[in-house]
Amino acid sequence: MASTTEENYLKALFNLSNSQGEVNLSELAHSLQVSLPTANSMVKSLQKSGWVNYEKYKPLLLTPAGQKEAALIIRKHRLTEMFLVKKMGFGWEEVHEIAEQVEHIHAPKFFQRMDEMMGFPTIDPHGSPIPDKLGRIQEIHYTPLSSCKPGQLVQLTALTNSSTEFLEFLNSRKLALGTELRILSREAYDSSVVVSYEGHMNETLSEKVSERLLVRALE
């Protein structure tokens, strides 16, 4: 059984993997805030457990077993975040840190009950999909707000970044998942986008913000 440390490595590998499923050691080390040799030695040990394919100087690859293991931890993380928001009244900006700890609890019944109480949700409070019990993830392809056309009506459905600071920024502008946005214009110079939505007639969103907002076209 994976230790808490190993589980955090698996999760990081999963989240960092590119289209070919590859991860660089430095990205892994940076993401977990450990030194390169630390990450290197842990990767070797994950290989011994059959979760990572590792060859000297080559990019890291999760094995299918490693992918499943990671997805099941991410499942616990996202179920927890949703439970904290839907059943315990937390804000979406408060739940990640707590879920980071709760995800390591070994108690299938606990997460099963959360799931049941919420009616088996498929997305977390930030719009990310919740892997199923077998570790399968439904891939969703949303459009970044930054690549939408003026005039379009869209609905905010997910985020590419869920840092507390970003979520607090969205709170301050009353932007939440489900908010319907009309794209009024786009500034060519700095790629900022002007939108209107309930209670906000002329809100300017910087490129940094609009590329982190994933939307679904409504019209």
Added chain:
Amino acid sequence: MASTTEENYLKALFNLSNSQGEVNLSELAHSLQVSLPTANSMVKSLQKSGWVNYEKYKPLLLTPAGQKEAALIIRKHRLTEMFLVKKMGFGWEEVHEIAEQVEHIHAPKFFQRMDEMMGFPTIDPHGSPIPDKLGRIQEIHYTPLSSCKPGQLVQLTALTNSSTEFLEFLNSRKLALGTELRILSREAYDSSVVVSYEGHMNETLSEKVSERLLVRALE
């Protein structure tokens, strides 16, 4: 900050301490299922952190700081158990193992919300008191059923043992906290007690059982 391991040692020391607050190393080692040298070395390290008073060959003593630390972990444990029963529908026999893990989560807001959602309970699902936010425990003195007199009407209010097996035994007899029991007789030979309660006219409880049931006299 205490590690999970240290927290479990503090909790064990707290729970094992006798009327003078003393604990023997062997009891500690046995209770945590570690060897004597392991417990010995951990106790020395807890002393360095200021949580234990330790002198060679003397019984162990928690310092006031250690007592508070322990009580606050026990608070998280018992709040969690109550939350699992009251808000998530678990049986009292299912919650200890989960709480044993959840108690180590560092997220004051999380336990604060549990507390609020339950209306600030003062006992856990097994009748044990929940320490307050300052680590103070309200001492309650209940009577074991084994020392009650025939004829008495009493109410089951707590347990001295909360093992899954014992709780499942109580479930099988439909005995729960709050159950009112009439003591019909007591067998001098083996100290067993015969009681009646809703749906059970003549239930014989062995000494082993009746000394683990804590009651409050109703008449």
Added chain:
DNA sequence: CAAATTTGTTAGAATGATCTAACTTGTTAC
């Protein structure tokens, strides 16, 4: 009280997770 038993201690080792320093391999930029 002395022997037997229980309880506690020390020494020495292993494992997991981490670090810094030094080195090697791979990649990028003239």
Added chain:
DNA sequence: GTAACAAGTTAGATCATTCTAACAAATTTG
């Protein structure tokens, strides 16, 4: 295509947590 730089590896150490084996102190028992 070499020099500079980035990325990855190895060596060697530390700290936490655990163990077994050997020994010492304290307690119980006849």
